[in-house]
Amino acid sequence: MTPDTPTYPILAAFATVLFPFIGFLLSALAGKKAKSGFLAIITIALSVITAGYTFAMVWGEAPIHAQWHWFTIGNEAFHLGIFLDNIAVLMLLVVATVALPVHIYSVAYMKGDPGIHRYWTYLSLFCAAMLGLVIADNLLLTYICWEIVGFASYLLIGFWFTKDAAAQANKRAFIINRIGDIGFLIGFALLYSGFGTLDINALFGMEGLFVVPAATDAPASAAQGGLPAGWITVAGLAFFLGAMAKSAQFPLHVWLPAAMEGPTSVSSLIHAATMVAAGVFLLARIFPLFDGTVLLIIAATGTITALVAAYFALTQFDIKKILAFSTVSQLGFMVAAIGIGMYPIALFHLVTHAFFKCLLFLCAGAIIHEMQHLSDRHQLGIDPQDIRQMGRLRRYMPVTFATMLIASLALVGFPLTSGYLSKDALLIHAFEWAAWQQGVAHIIPYVLTFVSILTSFYIFRLLAKVFFGPTVTAPLANGQAGIHDPSFWMLGPMLFLAACSFFPLFTLQPLHYAHAWLLEGIGVSTPWAPIPLLHVAVPAVTTAATLAIAALAWHWYVKGKYALKTDGLLYRFSLHQGYLDSFYDRVVVGAVLGLANILRWLDKHLVDGIVHGLAAIGRGLASIAGWIDRQVVDGLVRLVGKLAWGLGSMLRHTQAGRLQGYLSSLFLIILVILLYHFIVQA
C-alpha cells in the first residue's frame, strides 16, 4: 500500500504529539528551573488545539495514512507513520482534552513540592507517548509508545521516591506491565512472522488481511495467511495479556491500587482516564484478530474483573483505593464489551469514563489536599486519605461536593449523565449477545448488572461517609475546621469535567444512546437481532436499584444504622483485596527467588565446583608427575650415580700404591684362575 503524502491533518496530528515532547525536552534541559509548569501547560494547550483540528478534519471521513522510512533490517523496511481514522482522532482529542485540565489543576495541587520540575517533565513525557500511542500506524510503534507510557507511569508513581511504599509500588507496576509487554511483543512478533507486516491498516483495516466477514458465526479471524489458526489464537491471547496488564484486569490488576502512591493528579490522568484505557484501545484496534475462543476469554476476564474489583471497593477506607478499584471494575466493563464483540461500545464507555473518573480523582485530590491542611494546622496526624476521618465535608466544600456527585451519578449510570448512555448500551448489548450465545455466557450480562448495583453501593458509601456522615475528627464536627473549596486553578478543571459528564456532549437525546455521534461515527453493527424490551427494562431496573442503594447508604452511613458485621469472612476478604498481594509476594515472587537461589547455589557449587574439580585433578596429576619425576625418574638417575659411586669407593682401596698388596692380589687372581681350570677340566 502506498501511503498518502502528508496532509494538514497528518501534520496537525504530528504536532499534537510533538508539542508535549518539546515540552518534555525543554523541561528536562531546564532542570530545576522549570518549576512553574508553564511549558507543560502551554504545550498541552497547543496539543488540544491541533487535536481538535485533526478531529474536525478526519472524523467521519476516510482514514488518512502517512509514513516515513525509519530503518531497514535485511531487506525488510520499517516505517514510522501516522494512521488517522475515527478511533485514532477520537482518542487523540479525548487524551488531550483530559490532560489539559489535569495540568492546570496540578499547578495548585503540586505547588511547593521540592521535586515539581521533575513532575512537569514526566507529565509531558507521558502525554507525548500517550498521544503517540493512539495515532501510531504500526504495532512496533504502538509498542514503543506503550512501553514509554509505562515508563512515565513508573516515574510518576515513584514521584515521592523516599517513601518506601512508592518505591515498591512503581517497581510492581512496571514489572506487572512488563508481563503484559511480553504478551504484546510475542503477539506482534507472531503476526510479523506470519504476515510480514506490522502495519495496522494492512492487517486490520477495512481491506486488511483480517477483514471481518459480515454475518458469519465467528466474528473474526478470516485471514489464515501465513499463520496456522492455532497460532492466531495464541497471538490473540498474547495481545490480550498485554491489554490485561495495562488495563489492570484480574489477576494482574494489583499494580493499579498500589499505584495510588503517586500524586492524585497523576492518578486521575494516567491511572484512571488515559493510560489504563490503552489496553482497551489496543483491543479495539486489533479487534479483527480475535477468534471466538479468544473473545469468550476476553468477555469472561472482563466480567470477572468488573465483579471482583467492585467487591474489593466495597470495604476500602482509603478514598483513592476505592476509586482505583472502581477504575479496575469499569475497565472490566470495557473489556467485557470487547469480548462480546462490541468494541465501539467499549470505546464509548472509555470516553465517558475518562471524563467522569478523572473528575472523581480530582475531587478526591481536593479533599485530600484540604484534609492534609486540616491535619497540619491542628496537628492531628491523621491519614488524609482515610474516609473514616472525613465527614460533613459538604458544609465546607459545597462545589467539590456538587462536582463529585455529578461524577458519581455518571459512574453509576444515572439518567441524564454520559455514563448512563454508555453503560446502558453496554448492558443491553450484553443481554442481546448472551441470548445469541449458548452455555455459561448467559450469566455474563446478569453479573454485569449486579456489578453496576455494587458500583452504586461503593460510590454512595463514599459520598455518604465523606460529605454527610458523622465524623471522628473534632474540628470537622464542631465547624472549626477552616477548610474550604479549592482555589479556581483546581475548581475550574473540575467544573469543566463535570460539564463533560452530562449527556449533551454525546447526544441530544438524554435517555437513548442509539444516536450518540460517537457510536454512529465508529459504526455499530450487530450480528444479532435487537430485543426492544431491553431498552426499557435495563435502564428501569438499574435506575431503580441505584435509588434504592442510595437510600440504603444514607440509612447506614449517614443515619449510622449500619447493619452488617465487619468481621465476616467476606468482609475481610474484600478488605484485604482477596489477599492477592501476599499471595503474589509469597508464592510467585517466592518461587522465582527460590529458583534463582537454587541456580545461584548450583552456579557456585556445581558449575564452579566442576571447574575447581578439574583444577584439582590437574594439580593432582601434576603432583603425581612431580613425585614420579622426583622418585622414579630422578631415582633412576640417582641410582646409577650411587652405583658408580659405590663401586668406585669399593675399588679405590685397591689403588693404595702398596707393592705388597698388588703382588698378593696378583697371586690371588692367578690362584683363582688355576682353581677354575682344574675344576672345569675335572
Add this chain to the structure above:
Amino acid sequence: MNPHLLTILIFLPLLAAAVMLTVPARRQSAYRYIALVTGLFQLVLSGGMYYLFHPKGAGISQERLYQFVDHIPWIRLDMGGLGRLEIDYFVGVDGLSMPLLFLSALVMVIAIGASWNVQKSAKGYFVLLMTLDMAVMGVFSALDFFLFYVFYELMLLPLYFLIGIWGGVRREYAAIKFFLYTLFGSVFMLLVIVGLYFSVTNPDTGAHTFNMLYMMDPANYVSGSFFSALANQELFSIPARLLGFIVLFIAFAIKVPIVPLHTWLPDAHVEAPTPISIILAGILLKVGGYGILRICFSIFPDAAVQSAWWLGLIGVVSIIYGALVALTQHDLKRMIAYSSVSHMGFVILGMASLTTEGTAGAMFQMISHGFLSAALFFLVGMLYDRVHDRGIYHFRGLATLMPRYTVFVALAFFASLGLPGFSAFIGEVFVIIGTFNAESVNGLLPRWMAIAGSVGILLSAAYFLWTLQRMFFGQPYLKGGGAWSKALTDASPRETAIMVPMLVLALVLGVYPALAFDKINASVLALVELVVGN
C-alpha cells in the same frame, strides 16, 4: 585516502606503547595523556572509516567485497613434502567487523578515561592497555586464521597481568581462572586451525593456506582431506566438520560466555579494576560473538545448520539462567556481570535463528551491549571509587544523596532492560522476531524458544528495578554512616563527560537504528545466504 588506514588503526597503540617505554617512570601523568590521545585518534579514525564504509560492502566470503583491505604475504616457507607454508598479513573489514571496530575504539577511550587515577606502576599499566588495544583491533580485522590466532592469544597476555596485578583482593585467583578458561578453548582451536590448513589450498598457487575466505569455499578443500565436506571424515564417530565446528564454538562461547562456561566472568569482573571490567564486557565478550559469526558459521555452515537448535537452546538457557542468578546477587558488580550473561544469551539466540532479523538483531545487541555494559561497569566503579564497597544492601536512598548519579544509573538500567528509545530494545526485539521467524523461514528454531527468550526481558526488569528500589529509593541509609555520606559526592565533570556520550549513543541508536543497520545489513544478508543458502 590512505590505503593502509586499517593497519594504522591496529598498530597505532603499539607505537604509543613504544613511546611510553621511552618516557621515564617518574613522569606518571604522561602515560595517561599519551593513551588518551591515542584512544581519541583511534576513535576519530574508526569513526571516519565507519562513515566511509560503503553499505554494499558485504564481505563475508568475498575478498573484493571487503573494505580497507591490506593483503601482504608474510611468511612463505618451503616445507618440502608438506608443500609451501603460506601465511599472509591479511586484514579487511565488512559489516560484521566495522561496527565492532568503532565500538572497540569507543570503549577504549572510556576505559582510558576510567583509568585516570591509576597510581600503581602507571607505565606498565598503560603499556599493557595499549598492547591489548592493538590485539583487539587486530582480532576484529584479521582475515588470515593464523594472524587471527596470533592476535587472539595476544589479547590474553595483557589481560592476565592487568587483572592479576591491578585487580582486587582475589586477583590472582580470578586472573588464572580467566586465563586457563580461555586457553582451554583456544588450544583446541589451534588443532582445528592446523586441520583446516591441511584441508584447504589456495586455488591460485595450490599451496595450503590460512586464508579464512578460502576456507569458506567448499571448492578449495583438497578432496579426501580431513575437513572436506565430501570426504565425510569422522573422528570418535563424530563427523569431522561437526567436530571442528563444536571445538571452535566452544572456544568462542567461553568468551561470550554461555552457560555453563561462564563462571570465569563474574570472578574476573569482580576482581578486575573498573577499566578492565569495561573492556571485558564492552569488547572481549564481543570477540566471542564475532568469532562465531566470522569463523564458526562461515567456515562450517553445514554444521551450523545442524547445531542451530542446540545453539538456540544454549541462548535461551543463558538468558534465563543469567537473569535469575543476577536476581540473587548482593554485589552490584556481580549482578551486572550476570546480566551480561543474560544479555549475551540474546546474541546466541539471534545468531542461532539464522534469519536476517535475528542475526542483525544479534549484531545490534552486541553493539548496544558493548557500550551499555561499559556504562554500567563505569557506574559501579564510580561508587566503588568513593567508598570501596559495592554491596547492594549497604546503600539506600542514594537518589537523595547523589541525584545526578542516580539519573545516570536509572537511564543506564532502563536502557539495559530494553526500554524503547534505547538501543537494547531494538536488539532484543529483533532477536525475538527473528527467532519467531525461524520456524516459518528455515524451520531451525521452534517458536517456544522465542517465548522463553522473552521471559528474560521480564526478568531483566525485575533485577534492575529491584536494585534501583533497594539502593536508590527510600530514606538514605549507608553502611559506612557519616564518613560515607561525605565521600559520596555526586558525579564529577570527568565522570559526566564519560557517561553522557554513552547514554546519548544508546539513545541515538535506539531512535535511529539505521545508523548501524545500514552498515550491517549487506553482510548479514550475505552471511545468512552463505549458511542457509546451501
